[in-house]
Amino acid sequence: AQSVTQPDIHITVSEGASLELRCNYSYGATPYLFWYVQSPGQGLQLLLKYFSGDTLVQGIKGFEAEFKRSQSSFNLRKPSVHWSDAAEYFCAVGAPGSQGNLIFGKGTKLSVKP
Amino acid sequence: NAGVTQTPKFRVLKTGQSMTLLCAQDMNHEYMYWYRQDPGMGLRLIHYSVGEGTTAKGEVPDGYNVSRLKKQNFLLGLESAAPSQTSVYFCASRLRQESYEQYFGPGTRLTVT
Numbered sequence: 488a489q490s491v492t493q494p495d496i497h498i499t500v501s502e503g504a505s506l507e508l509r510c511n512y513s514y515g516a517t518p519y520l521f522w523y524v525q526s527p528g529q530g531l532q533l534l535l536k537y538f539s540g541d542t543l544v545q546g547i548k549g550f551e552a553e554f555k556r557s558q559s560s561f562n563l564r565k566p567s568v569h570w571s572d573a574a575e576y577f578c579a580v581g582a583p584g585s586q587g588n589l590i591f592g593k594g595t596k597l598s599v600k601p
Numbered sequence: 602n603a604g605v606t607q608t609p610k611f612r613v614l615k616t617g618q619s620m621t622l623l624c625a626q627d628m629n630h631e632y633m634y635w636y637r638q639d640p641g642m643g644l645r646l647i648h649y650s651v652g653e654g655t656t657a658k659g660e661v662p663d664g665y666n667v668s669r670l671k672k673q674n675f676l677l678g679l680e681s682a683a684p685s686q687t688s689v690y691f692c693a694s695r696l697r698q699e700s701y702e703q704y705f706g707p708g709t710r711l712t713v714t
Binding site: 529 | 605703707
């Protein structure tokens with residue numbers, strides 16, 4: 488069965504600092520991978536996705552993520568965090584060829600210090 | 602395009618009362634989903650639909666029913682609300698089987714007292 492682990496429940500970074508949010512998945516083959524962001528009181532917005540090809544994918548708002556098959560990871564990065572990036576971030580996994588339902592991690596809450 | 606909309610945004614119920622949450626999408630998406638979000642639990646799938654007239658159970662279906670009579674609407678019903686159903690409910694939609702990304706509504710915050 489698929490599973491997704493986001494090891495960090497809460498991360499605090501200073502504005503302007505770099506950011507890396509971790510995501511590890513368990514799946515027998517290469518899954519489809521997603522990062523979503525949820526601002527307070529809002530729904531989830533898709534940041535980026537990986538299906539195949541280049542393992543470094545670019546998303547909206549200056550975010551990128553790198554798929555590493557050997558580590559079963561899909562970590563989200565941003566070189567310089569802005570105060571508006573404070574939100575909760577969810578990693579999700581989908582199994583190709585199946586119903587395609589997504590399995591979500593429990594989320595990482597990002598706080599940004601001025 | 603309004604995308605995915607949910608009605609209502611907030612609701613307070615007493616234990617035993619019933620209600621229906623409405624999800625509507627104007628993107629002609631085939632698939633629709635209902636999730637609940639609880640602190641520290643992420644999103645858990647309640648029910649989903651792969652097309653008009655179809656429904657299927659997700660991870661946590663007990664206490665909920667759904668219907669998809671029209672392609673653009675997906676209804677989530679609570680027949681007899683319980684305090685354990687206090688949660689934020691999200692609807693999502695997906696274009697078709699080959700496209701896996703889901704698009705989310707703004708959520709409904711439900712409190713059962």
